[in-house]
Amino acid sequence: MNQLDFNNERILLEQIKLGSKEAFAFFFNKYYNSLVNYIFAISSSKTTAEEIAQETFIIFWEKRKKLSIKNNYLKAYLFKSAYYKFIDDNRALNKKYKLLEDLRNESYVELIDFDSSLKQEQIKNINSIIDSLPDRCKQIFIMSKIDGLKYKEISDRLEISVKTVEAQISKALKVLRSKLAIFILFISSLI
Numbered sequence: 001m002n003q004l005d006f007n008n009e010r011i012l013l014e015q016i017k018l019g020s021k022e023a024f025a026f027f028f029n030k031y032y033n034s035l036v037n038y039i040f041a042i043s044s045s046k047t048t049a050e051e052i053a054q055e056t057f058i059i060f061w062e063k064r065k066k067l068s069i070k071n072n073y074l075k076a077y078l079f080k081s082a083y084y085k086f087i088d089d090n091r092a093l094n095k096k097y098k099l100l101e102d103l104r105n106e107s108y109v110e111l112i113d114f115d116s117s118l119k120q121e122q123i124k125n126i127n128s129i130i131d132s133l134p135d136r137c138k139q140i141f142i143m144s145k146i147d148g149l150k151y152k153e154i155s156d157r158l159e160i161s162v163k164t165v166e167a168q169i170s171k172a173l174k175v176l177r178s179k180l181a182i183f184i185l186f187i188s189s190l191i
Contacts, residue, residue, distance in 0.1 A: 009074040016064050024064075028057055031075060035082055043086060052089065056082040122180075129179045133172055140165055141172035 006012045006026040015023030032053060040049035060067075060078065069077045130138060140158070143149045144165070149157075151165045158165075 013067070013069060013074055016061075017067060019064070024061060027074070031078055032057070035079065038079055039082055039086055042083070048086075048089075052082055052085050056085050059085070125180070126176065129176055130172075133175060137168045137172050140168040144169055 006015070006023055012023055012027060016027060035053040035056065036046075036049045038049075039052045040046055043049055043052070056078065060081065067077075130141060133141060140154055143154045143157070144151065151162050151169075154160075154165045155162045
């Protein structure tokens, strides 16, 4: 059969249904670029257009024996198939993006909840460490760091030297740092 016969869509379709690779190659060469341009016009993506066009031809070839194209509108059938393929792919992609967005939001919420519970745990731990300080050290630390008094004000109120206040604050901070470092290492192992 020569190529001129393939210009008749009825003959072309019959030959494709019979498995003629020559007819299918003619069909592919005749419509591929037009199909890519059509999908590109609705997708704005050359890569997407080429992928959909190729997949549409593959599906067409795989279903060739079952094809029922009325009035031999082969081109219209091909373009409609590509359009529906584009719509289906977009629907699937949108579902995937929605799922990813939902998972991301869920992760953020869990991270915030986890972070919030960690902060609460850290605050409890700090309060516990402060409570475990010797009484005088604890009193001076609270006056400085919680009540916001200056070292001189603390020394005047407690009738002790500024050097003693500094030493007690330094001692409290050293204890806090060492115990918090252990706590942070423990928390890091959980994450």
